[in-house]
Amino acid sequence: MTDAPSSHPGWVEQELYGWGRYPRIGSLVARPESQRGLVAAATSAASNGDSSSGLIAHGLGRSYGDVALLRNGRVILTRRLDRMLAFDESTGVLRCEAGVSLEDLLEVFLPRGWFPPVLPGTKFVTVGGAVANDIHGKSHHADGTFCDHVNSIDLLLASGEMVTVSRDQHSELFWATVGGIGLTGIILAVEFALRRVDGPWFETESIRIRDLDHFFEVSAASTGFTHVVSWIDTLAKGKRLGRGTFSRGRHAVGNNQPVGKGLFSKLPLTVPIDLPNLVLNPFTLRVFNEVFYRKQWRAETKGLVHFEPWFFPLDVIGNWNRGYGPRGMIQYQIVVPPDPEHRAIRTVIEGIATSGMGSFLAVLKEFGDNAHGGLSFPMPGVTLALDFPNYGKPLFELLNRMDRVVAEAGGRVYLGKDSRLSKEMFQQMYPGWQEWKAVRDEWDPTGRFQSELGRRLGLVQGPVDKAEEAA
Numbered sequence: 001m002t003d004a005p006s007s008h009p010g011w012v013e014q015e016l017y018g019w020g021r022y023p024r025i026g027s028l029v030a031r032p033e034s035q036r037g038l039v040a041a042a043t044s045a046a047s048n049g050d051s052s053s054g055l056i057a058h059g060l061g062r063s064y065g066d067v068a069l070l071r072n073g074r075v076i077l078t079r080r081l082d083r084m085l086a087f088d089e090s091t092g093v094l095r096c097e098a099g100v101s102l103e104d105l106l107e108v109f110l111p112r113g114w115f116p117p118v119l120p121g122t123k124f125v126t127v128g129g130a131v132a133n134d135i136h137g138k139s140h141h142a143d144g145t146f147c148d149h150v151n152s153i154d155l156l157l158a159s160g161e162m163v164t165v166s167r168d169q170h171s172e173l174f175w176a177t178v179g180g181i182g183l184t185g186i187i188l189a190v191e192f193a194l195r196r197v198d199g200p201w202f203e204t205e206s207i208r209i210r211d212l213d214h215f216f217e218v219s220a221a222s223t224g225f226t227h228v229v230s231w232i233d234t235l236a237k238g239k240r241l242g243r244g245t246f247s248r249g250r251h252a253v254g255n256n257q258p259v260g261k262g263l264f265s266k267l268p269l270t271v272p273i274d275l276p277n278l279v280l281n282p283f284t285l286r287v288f289n290e291v292f293y294r295k296q297w298r299a300e301t302k303g304l305v306h307f308e309p310w311f312f313p314l315d316v317i318g319n320w321n322r323g324y325g326p327r328g329m330i331q332y333q334i335v336v337p338p339d340p341e342h343r344a345i346r347t348v349i350e351g352i353a354t355s356g357m358g359s360f361l362a363v364l365k366e367f368g369d370n371a372h373g374g375l376s377f378p379m380p381g382v383t384l385a386l387d388f389p390n391y392g393k394p395l396f397e398l399l400n401r402m403d404r405v406v407a408e409a410g411g412r413v414y415l416g417k418d419s420r421l422s423k424e425m426f427q428q429m430y431p432g433w434q435e436w437k438a439v440r441d442e443w444d445p446t447g448r449f450q451s452e453l454g455r456r457l458g459l460v461q462g463p464v465d466k467a468e469e470a471a
């Protein structure tokens, strides 16, 4: 990431990318220190005359693809809006600025006996990003998504006005902002409920999974656990298809041993440079999956663990995404609706196993019943998340084939991790997109809020689209 001064005061030219480090896109970037500074930056962008360029918020950049990027546009980094605004000790309801991270929440509130309502696979996510991608975690079947715990959102609109939206106040804009990938406005602050816990400890069990049918059996038998996740070997085929390890847990009750500093707070390991592309290739992938699976076999366990390595196994290595080399990586997360024969998920896992381009990390989990419509990703069914080195064309062709399987089954791709889905596939996967767009267009009639992903999927019009339309 390089900064260069620009002719626009308060803005620098900078190349940005998501966690997958693909694509990389240069923009004008501002990093306001306060809500007032953010409003001033947004206003200055609007008054600069280049209204076609658009604006998007960018949190901690933990989305993988291009959802928080904007070519020929302006990006506002929100991380410095990190103030806690109000906390009710009796209910756990917190109001904080959108740049507060889940890591900040854990550091401040866990020692007081409060836990974020939903945690994804990393703690380096802002509250604004959590709302804009309506993030889910291991507890979706028990707790729903992050936004299920949100009372209200303070939003900076395209008009420059600020509005508070909730289930009762401008509810259509509230629901369009839930999972609205930053395209309805800039979230300034969020009010949501934390959960009371006795301490940082989790009762966990890990079970070795023989194949896909076994995964669904164990998943069905895990309703007594609030948190579940499974890691699978994407190179295993035939009778071993879907083999892996199933992990389940719940907050330990009555155990409040001191928390101390988070185990990984200091990120003891980091990948300081890009590893060559050769480091992660089909051979190392096969070795990784074999070793991981064998290790889990030996490690089939029950026990009390600190929540942090259990929730965030990858956070222990800072910048682990650099291990994928300069070409970056593609993360592909899908969900398909329940099917007694599990046809679509089987086809996807088989397709990946036979392609030889298996994923280093593959996570499988059943979602609960709760879904929010619009652009929100979670819906009832089974979700699979895969990380691929960016192999280029052959990988994109494979994923295009998988998209068709997923769409035909009534499933969808997670936009917060996407960098390549086509507009046609998107429209099939998100049948509520037109209603979502109608709300968005009503509140942003001139198309101020834009993103690379939004342009690619036809949700907003970029300068090229506008020029074509005018011609």
Ligand SMILES: Cc1cc2nc3c(=O)[nH]c(=O)nc-3n(C[C@H](O)[C@H](O)[C@H](O)COP(=O)(O)OP(=O)(O)OC[C@H]3O[C@@H](n4cnc5c(N)ncnc54)[C@H](O)[C@@H]3O)c2cc1C
Residues within 6 Å of the ligand: 018, 019, 056, 057, 058, 059, 060, 061, 062, 063, 064, 067, 068, 078, 098, 099, 119, 120, 121, 122, 124, 125, 126, 127, 128, 129, 130, 132, 133, 134, 135, 136, 137, 138, 180, 181, 182, 183, 185, 186, 187, 188, 314, 416, 417
């Ligand atoms: C290792 C790892 C594990 C992950 N595990 C999960 C998981 O289990 N479940 C899950 O759901 N996701 C998961 N994710 C994805 C991550 O939780 C989401 O992409 C999240 O939205 C990232 O938040 P961020 O602050 O980095 O936002 P960014 O990536 O910077 O932005 C994400 C979106 O939010 C918008 N946005 C950010 N701030 C604001 C704001 N203030 N106002 C309006 N819009 C805003 C951006 O415009 C963009 O559309 C994982 C990511 C990683 C790297």
